[in-house]
Amino acid sequence: MSSDFVSIGELLAHLKEVNDLEERAQSLQDFVDKDNEYGRYLENGPATLMNVVSEHTGEKRECILWNVNHYLSLNRNSNVIEKASHALRQFGTGCGTAASSCGMTSLHKEIEQKLSKSVGKESAVLFPTGFTTNLGAISCLAGNKDLIIFDRECHSSIINGIRLSKAKKWISFKHNDVADLKAKLQRFGDAFENIFVIVESAYSLSGDLAPLKEITSLKKTHKFYLYVDEAHTFGIYGDKGQGYCYELGISDQVDFIISTLSKATASVGGFFAADQKYCSLIRFSDPYLFQACLTPADAAVVLAALEEIENNPSFIRRLHDKNKYMRGLLTSKGFNLGNSKSPIIPIFIEDHHKLKLVVNELYLQGIYSTPIYYPAVKMNQGRIRLIVNYAHTKEQIDYTVQVLEDICRKHQVIGNKDSDLFVINL
Numbered sequence: 001m002s003s004d005f006v007s008i009g010e011l012l013a014h015l016k017e018v019n020d021l022e023e024r025a026q027s028l029q030d031f032v033d034k035d036n037e038y039g040r041y042l043e044n045g046p047a048t049l050m051n052v053v054s055e056h057t058g059e060k061r062e063c064i065l066w067n068v069n070h071y072l073s074l075n076r077n078s079n080v081i082e083k084a085s086h087a088l089r090q091f092g093t094g095c096g097t098a099a100s101s102c103g104m105t106s107l108h109k110e111i112e113q114k115l116s117k118s119v120g121k122e123s124a125v126l127f128p129t130g131f132t133t134n135l136g137a138i139s140c141l142a143g144n145k146d147l148i149i150f151d152r153e154c155h156s157s158i159i160n161g162i163r164l165s166k167a168k169k170w171i172s173f174k175h176n177d178v179a180d181l182k183a184k185l186q187r188f189g190d191a192f193e194n195i196f197v198i199v200e201s202a203y204s205l206s207g208d209l210a211p212l213k214e215i216t217s218l219k220k221t222h223k224f225y226l227y228v229d230e231a232h233t234f235g236i237y238g239d240k241g242q243g244y245c246y247e248l249g250i251s252d253q254v255d256f257i258i259s260t261l262s263k264a265t266a267s268v269g270g271f272f273a274a275d276q277k278y279c280s281l282i283r284f285s286d287p288y289l290f291q292a293c294l295t296p297a298d299a300a301v302v303l304a305a306l307e308e309i310e311n312n313p314s315f316i317r318r319l320h321d322k323n324k325y326m327r328g329l330l331t332s333k334g335f336n337l338g339n340s341k342s343p344i345i346p347i348f349i350e351d352h353h354k355l356k357l358v359v360n361e362l363y364l365q366g367i368y369s370t371p372i373y374y375p376a377v378k379m380n381q382g383r384i385r386l387i388v389n390y391a392h393t394k395e396q397i398d399y400t401v402q403v404l405e406d407i408c409r410k411h412q413v414i415g416n417k418d419s420d421l422f423v424i425n426l
Contacts, residue, residue, distance in 0.1 A: 005031065006352045006353045006356060007352040007353075007355070007356060007371070007373045007382070008028075008031060008035075008038075008373055009352060009373025009374035009375070009376075009379065009382070010352060010373075010374070010379075011027065011028065011031055012373075012374060012375055013374055013375075013379060015027060015028070038055075039054065039055030039056050040052050040053065040054055040055065040368075041053055041055065042065075043060065045062065046076060046391070047065075047068075047070065047073040047075060047076040047389065047391040048064060048065050048068075048073065048389055048391045048392050048393075048396065049062060049063070049064055049065070049396070050062070050063065050065055051063075052363070052368050061363065061364075061366065062366060063363065063366050063367060063368035064366060064367050064368065064392075064396045064399070064400060065368050065369075065389075066367065066368065066369040066384075066385070066386045066387055066400065067368065067369045067370050067385060067387060068387060068389065069232070069262065069263040069387055070263065070264075070266050070389055071235065071236045071263060071264045071319055071343055071387075071388075071389055071390065072235065072236065072264050072266070072305075072308075072309065072315045072316070072319060072389070072390045073266075073389050073390040073391035074264070074265065074266040074304075074305045074308055074309075075266040076391070077266075077304075077305075077308055079304055079307075079308060080266065080301055080304040080305055080308060083300045083301070083303070083304040084297045084298075084300045084301045084304065085297075086300065087107060087296045087297050087299065087300030088296070088297045088300075090296070091105055091107070091296035091297075092296070093295060093296075093297070094292065094295050095292060095293040095294070095295060095296065096292070097292060097293065098288070098289060098290060098291055098292055098293055099126070099283075099288065099293045100283065100288065100289045103292060103293030104126075104293055105296050105299065107296055107299040107300055107303060108126055108293065108294065108299050110303060111124075111126055111271075111299055111302050111303060111306075112124045112125065112126050112271070114303070114306055115271050115273060115306075116273050118240075118241070118242045118243075118246075118306070119230075119234070119242055119243055119245070119246065119251060119257045119273045120242070120246060120251040120252065121251070121257060121273035121274055121275070122274070122275050122276045122279070123273070123274065123275070123276040123279040123280075124271045124272065124273040124279065125271060125272045125273075125279045125282050125283055125288065126269060126270075126271050126294060126299075127269060127270045127271065127272070127287065127288060127291070127294075128268070128269055128270075128291050128292060128293060128294045129260070129262075129268060129269060129270055130157065130231055130258075130259070130260025130261065130262055130269070130270035131156075131157040131160075131260075131270070132157075132270070132287040132291060133157075133258050133259075133260070133270030133271065133272055133287075134155070134157035134158050134160075134161045134229065134258060134270075135157060135160055135161045135164065135287050136161075136272075136282060136285035136286065136287035136288050137161065137227075137256065137258060137272045137282050137285065138158065138161030138162055138164075138165055138196075138198070138227070139161050139164035139165045139166075139285060139286070139287075140165075140281060140282055140284070140285035141165070141196060141225075141227075141256070141278075141281070141282075142162075142165040142166060142167035142194070142196055143166050143167070143193065143194065144166045144167070144168055145168055145192060145193035145194070146165075146166075146167045146168060146192055146193055146194040146195065146196065147167065147168065147169050147170070147171070147188055147191070147192040147194070147195045147196070148162050148165065148167045148169075148170040148171075148195075148196045148198060149170070149171055149172070149173055149181065149184050149185070149188075149195065149196070149197050149198070149224075150162060150170065150171075150172055150173070150197070150198040150199070151172065151173060151175055151176065151198070151199045151200065151203075151210070152172035152173065152174065152175055153175045153176075153200075153203050153205065153206060154172075154198060154199070154200060154229070155200065155204060155229065155231070158198055158200075158229060162198070167196075168192065169188075169192070171184060171188075175203075175206075176208060176210060176211055176339070178211055178214040178215060178218070181197065181215065181218065182218055182222075185197075185218060185222040185224065186222070189222055189223070194224075194225065195222075195223065195224040195225070196224065196225045196227055197215065197224050197225070197226050197227065198227040198229070199212070199215065199226075199227070199228055199229070200228070200229040200230075200231065200232070201228055201229065201230045201232070201233040201237075201243065201244040201245065202230075202231075202232035202233045202244065202341075202342040202344065203232070203344075204231065204232055204344060205344075205346065205372060205376060205377055205383070205385070206338060206339070206340055206344075206346055207337075207338070207340030207341065207342045207343075207344030207345055207346050207385075208338065208339040208340050208341060208342070209233075209244065209341050209342060210228075210244075212228065212244065212245060212248055212250055212254075213248055213250060216250045216253040216254065219253060225255045225256065226253065226254050226255050226256070227254075227255065227256040227258070228245055228254050228256070228257055228258070229258050229259065230243040230244060230245065230257055230258065230259040231258075231259050231260040231263060232263060232342060232344065233259075233342070234259035234260075234263075234264060234265075235263065235264020235265055235305070235309055235316075236264050236316055236319060236320075236343065237316075239313060239316075240309060240310045240313060241264060241306075241309040241310070241316060243257065243259070245257060255274060255275075255278075256272065256273070256274045256278065257272075257273045257274070258270065258271065258272045258273070259271060261302050264305070264309070265301070265302050265305035265306060265309075266301060266305050267298045267299075267301035267302045267305065268294065268298050269294045269298060269299075269302065315390055318390060319343060319388065319389070319390045320343070322343075322388050322390070322392055322394075322397065323342070323343045323345070323388045325394070325397060326345060326386070326388055326392075326397045326400075326401065327345060329397065329398070329401045330345065330347075330401055330404075333401060333405045333414070334405075334414045335347060335404075335405075335408075335414055336348065343387060343388040343389075344385055344386075344387055344388075345385065345386040345387070345388065346372075346383045346384070346385055346386075347383055347384040347385075347386065347404070347408075348381065348382070348383045349382055349383060349384065349408075349413050350380050350381070350382060351382075351413070352373065352382055354411050354412075354413050355371050355373075355382045355383075355384070356371060357407075357411055358384065358404075358407050358408060358411060358413065359371045359384060361407045362384075362403065362404065362407060365403050365407075367399075367400050367403055367404070369384050369385060369386060370384075370385075371383075371384060372384070372385060386400070
C-alpha cells in the first residue's frame with residue numbers, strides 16, 4: 001500500500017481511514033524501510049555542524065544543522081557543561097521518583113524560584129518535559145462547566161491537554177486572528193463558568209509571533225483566563241530572556257505562562273508560572289504527581305543556562321542579528337517567508353514530491369533539516385524549517401541560502417508566482 005505515497009503525511013492521511021491495526025503498522029513499516037529520509041541521527045560535532053548518520057546505509061555526512069531549537073547554542077557552552085558534570089557527581093544520575101514523593105533537589109527548587117521571578121509571577125512549577133507541562137496544566141485547570149478557546153496552530157501538547165481536560169466545550173479560532181477570537185468570546189461569553197484562551201507567543205511551525213497586546217486588550221470587555229506558551233520565546237526575548245510577554249510589558253495581564261526548557265535553556269523539562277494558588281492546584285495534576293522528576297544534571301543545565309543568559313545579553317542580540325540577516329538574504333532571493341518573524345524561518349513548499357526532493361538534495365550538499373508534513377501541518381502546507389542558532393556563522397548562512405536557492409529554482413518552487421508550486425504564503 002505505502003508504495004503509492006510520496007510522503008509520510010500522505011500515508012498517514014490515508015491510514016486514518018484504515019481500522020486494521022496490522023495493516024496500519026505494516027504500511028508504515030514498509031514506508032520507513034524504503035525511505036532514506038527516516039532513520040537519520042546525529043553523531044559528534046560542534047553545536048551547528050555535526051555528522052548525520054543514515055541508519056539504512058551507515059553513511060556519515062557532515063551537515064550544517066537547521067532543525068535544532070537550541071537558539072543560544074548553550075548545549076555546547078563550557079560553563080553549562082561543567083556545572084552539569086558537577087551536579088552529576090554531587091547528586092548522581094536520576095532522581096528515582098516523582099517530585100511529589102521527594103524526587104526534588106535544591107537545584108529544582110532554585111529553578112522554580114528563578115523562573116517565577118524571571119517571568120514576573122508569584123510561583124512556578126517544574127515539570128520533567130514541556131509536553132507534560134501543557135498536558136498537566138490544561139487538564140487540571142479547566143472544569144466541566146468551562147470553555148477553552150485556542151489558536152488553531154497550537155502545539156500538539158496543548159491539544160492533548162485540552163482533550164484530557166474536563167472542559168465542557170473547546171473550539172479553535174483562526175490563527176492569530178484577534179477579530180475571530182473576539183467574535184467567539186462574544187458568542188460564548190455568558191454560557192460558561194470560566195473561559196480559557198490558549199495561545200503561543202511564537203508558533204513552532206510558522207515562526208510568527210502572536211498579537212499578544214491585542215489579545216490582552218480583549219480582557220477590558222471580556223472575562224477570560226489567558227494562557228500563553230512561551231516555548232519559542234522564553235530565553236530569547238526580553239533584555240535577559242524573560243520572554244515575549246515581558247518584552248511587550250503584558251506579563252501582569254497573562255494569567256498563566258508556561259514554557260519548555262529544552263530550547264533556549266538547552267536542557268529538558270518545562271514550567272508553569274502563575275499565582276501561588278494556581279501553582280498549588282497544578283501540583284495535584286496527574287503528570288506532576290506520577291512522573292519521575294527532572295534529573296539533577298538536567299536541572300543544573302537549566303540553572304547554568306539561565307545564568308549565562310542573564311550575564312551575557314549579547315547572546316540574544318546576536319541571535320536576532322543573525323535571524324535578521326538570514327531573512328534578508330532569503331527574501332532577496334525570492335522566498336516567501338509568510339508572516340514569520342522569530343528565529344524559526346519556514347520555507348513553504350506545497351508539493352510533497354518537490355519538498356522531499358529539496359530536503360534530500362540539501363542533505364547531499366551538507367545542509368540538514370527535516371520536511372514538515374501532515375499531520376503537523378495541513379496537507380497542502382508542507383515546509384522546511386530553518387531554525388537560526390547563535391552559533392551559526394555568516395558563512396554557514398550564506399552557503400545555506402545559496403544552495404537552497406539553487407535547488408529550489410531547479411525544482412521550480414521559487415521564481416514563478418503563477419505556478420502552483422510557488423513557495424506559498426499561509
